[in-house]
Amino acid sequence: MTTRPEPESAAARPRPGTRSSARSNKLSRDVIVNAALTFLDREGWDGLTINALATQLGTKGPSLYNHVHSLDDLRRTVRMHVVDDILRMLSAAGQGRTRDDAVTAMASAYRSYAHHHPGRYSAFTRMPLGGDDPEFTAASHAAAAPVIEVLASYGLDGDGAFYASLEFWAAIHGFVLLEMTGVMDMVDADVVFSDMVLRLAAGMARRNEADG
Template identity: 40%
Template structure:
């Protein structure tokens, strides 16, 4: 008999909380079933496999990140937009390290229309933030890749404890944002 109130959303949320506490790599179906207080076979009524569970976490996280970044840039453009987006992104990654890892380490399943929709929503938020620099077409795409790669790199290194020097990481993040702003302001000069 199924546990009352247990559904796919509850299972994915519990798995996401476990990923934050213990890491996405350490997440197992057995650990999740134990946390939920159900028998392991009962878990498969809600998710097909561990890979499917990780995909569901990634999908939920990307949807949440898209929403948070979109809220952060409301009413802002250019420098103010990318700074607000980056701060929201970084705050999420710091607060939810396991979820962030799921969103960045698990490749989206683009055969799932939900994954396509969420990926487009995330890209559109970044594009909206960057349009304040007057970028369009291919330049907008290249700039979005540049900004996303830099932001993900910084947040990932920070999350892994890679900034070990006794120097404020917040100041480094501010410098990263200022450098990104300068690069985006002179994007036409950055073309090969």
């Protein structure tokens, strides 16, 4: 005799909206921020909106507002994460190195980060280091600390080291932007970059000799 399955009770059947609610419950501020970081590298800074990110996460825009206050709040948090990433990246690249060896390693790591994470890099450079956000300004200055530490191996300190770190960043940043816009496609960018970094390093040593 064939036994028919008992009818599914109303309590056992999924209620309308249950799947959507379960998905929304998986959202958190960390999940949203990490998704935004991934989104940036694919779609760019200008493409990052609450609705666009919600679509990537398979939900609706209002669901994100349970975890982030606004688009500005999300973008600020993303910037802070990127600054922290760059700080750790530069620290790791310069670890145990001094002078030209350290400068070369840190410059290469910085350039590699910009190429692998173009959207995040854009987030880092979108806000002035001396802007209206004291926390972001402090974090941005902290990102220069590993470079300043390396410059100390050339005998530079104080304002001299700080301004030298800005010059170092300006040169590397300018080169990276030229690469991103295709200007460097006409030359061997790796050779030009290496030569530029070595000239920067030589300038650090000469600066200290001149100050002395």
